[in-house]
Amino acid sequence: xxxxxxxxxxxxxxxxxxxxxxxxxxxxxxxxxxxxxxxxxxxxxxxxxxxxxxxxxxxxxxxxxxxxxxxxxxxxxxxxxxxxxxxxxxxxxxxxxxxxxxxxxxxxxxxxxxxxxxxxxxxxxxxxxxxxxxxxxxxxxxxxxxxxxxxxxxxxxxxxxxxxxxxxxxxxxxxxxxxxxxxxxxxxxxxxxxxxxxxxxxxxxxxxxxxxxxxxxxxxxxxxxxxxxxxxxxxxxxxx
Ligand SMILES: Nc1ncnc2c1ncn2[C@@H]1O[C@H](COP(=O)(O)OP(=O)(O)OP(=O)(O)O)[C@@H](O)[C@H]1O
Ligand SMILES: [Mg+2]
Numbered sequence: 001x002x003x004x005x006x007x008x009x010x011x012x013x014x015x016x017x018x019x020x021x022x023x024x025x026x027x028x029x030x031x032x033x034x035x036x037x038x039x040x041x042x043x044x045x046x047x048x049x050x051x052x053x054x055x056x057x058x059x060x061x062x063x064x065x066x067x068x069x070x071x072x073x074x075x076x077x078x079x080x081x082x083x084x085x086x087x088x089x090x091x092x093x094x095x096x097x098x099x100x101x102x103x104x105x106x107x108x109x110x111x112x113x114x115x116x117x118x119x120x121x122x123x124x125x126x127x128x129x130x131x132x133x134x135x136x137x138x139x140x141x142x143x144x145x146x147x148x149x150x151x152x153x154x155x156x157x158x159x160x161x162x163x164x165x166x167x168x169x170x171x172x173x174x175x176x177x178x179x180x181x182x183x184x185x186x187x188x189x190x191x192x193x194x195x196x197x198x199x200x201x202x203x204x205x206x207x208x209x210x211x212x213x214x215x216x217x218x219x220x221x222x223x224x225x226x227x228x229x230x231x232x233x234x235x236x237x238x239x240x
Contacts, residue, residue, distance in 0.1 A: 004034065004117035005175070005235065006144040008135070008167065010151070010159035011124040015180030015212065017056040019149045020120040021063035022212075022224040026232045028064050029225075033115035035068070036060035038077045039103040039138065040122045040129065043084030052080035056120055063221055072113075075106040087135075088128035098129045100141050107142050119144060125163050136170050145173040147209065147235070150200065152179040152193040157200060164204040175235055176207035178228075184214040209234050 007020040020036060027034040041054035051070070054077035061068065068076065079098050081090035091098050110117055119142060121127075127135045139146060146167055150160040160177060167174050179197050197208045210231040215223050 003111065004119065004144050006119045006121065006139050006142060006146045006172075007149060008121045008125050008139065008146050008163065009123070009149045010156065010163045012122075013182060014149050014151055015178075015182055016120050016149045017059055018219060018224060019147070019178050019180055019212065019228070020056075020118050021060040022221070022228045023147070023232065023235075024060055024064045024118045025221060025225060026228055027116060027118065028066075030232060034064075034118055035066070035072075035110060035114045035116075036064070036076060037107065037110060037117050037119040038122075039106070039119065040079045040081075040087045040098055041077050042081045042087055042090040042122060044077075044080035044082060046082060052077065054080050060118070060120070072110070075109050078103055078106045086127055087122050088130035091130045097131055098133070100129075100133060100138055103138060104141050117144065124159075125166050136166055136172070139167070139172055140170045143172075145175045145235075147175050148177045148206075149180050150177055152181055152196045152211065153183075153185070153189050154192050156196050157203075160196075160200045161204050164206060174206055176209035177201070177204070178210045178212065178231065179208060180212040181214045207234070 007016050009016040024034050024036050038054050038057040045053040057077045081094050083090040083093050121135050125136045148163055150156050185193055201208050210228050212227040
C-alpha cells in the first residue's frame, strides 16, 4: 500500500479515529512502517510549553504503541486549534488560516521517512477549512486512496451516498466503506443496519471493507483488531 490511506467520514463522531487507529495497528502488525496524521485538529489542548496535544493523534499513537520525536509530531498534526468546532471557524477564531501547502509539505516530509500515512479527516468530507477550501480539497491535494467511515443505522444511507458522490466528483479513489457503530443496535434497527451495508455497496458502487459493531465503552483494541481483520488485506488487493 504505497503512500497510505485517507480516512474520511460521513460526519463527526462516526468512528474515524477508531478505524484509523485500528488500521494503523493492523498495518504496523504486518510490518508496514505506518504513521498517523491528523492534519487539522480542533478541540486540541495547549500544553504549558506552548506545544499542542491533538487528541485523535494521541489516541492513534497510543493504540499503535508508537512514540515519535517533537519534530515528527509537529508534522503529524500541523494545524491544531482549541475551539471544538468546524475547522474554518476555529481557524478564524484563532487567526491562523489552514494552509494546504503546509499540510502537503508535512505529508511529504513524513512520506520520505515512513512507509505509509494513515491520515484522518476532521468531520465530514465537505467540512470547510476556510478561504474556500473544503476537507475534500485537502484530500484531493494529498491524493491518497480513501476509506469512508459510516455508521450503519437509520440515516446512514443518505450521508454515505452523498459522501461517495462528493469524493468521486473530486476524482478521489474510494477503496471502500467501513461501517462503524458508535451506539448499540436496538431490536428495532437491527434489520436496518443489516440492509444499509448492502444498499451502500450496491447503490454507492463500492465495497464494505469491514463492519465494526458497537464494542462497548471503553473499546478494547484487540476486539477492533478482530473486526478489522481482513480489511488491510482487502485494501492492499484494492490498491494493486
Ligand atoms: N465500534 C464502536 N464501539 C463503541 N464505541 C465506539 C465505536 N466506534 C467509535 N466509538 C466511540 O465513539 C466516539 C466517536 O468515535 P471517534 O472519535 O472515532 O469518531 P470521529 O469520527 O473520529 O470523530 P471526530 O469527527 O471528532 O474526529 C468515541 O468515543 C469512540 O471511542
Ligand atoms: Mg476523530
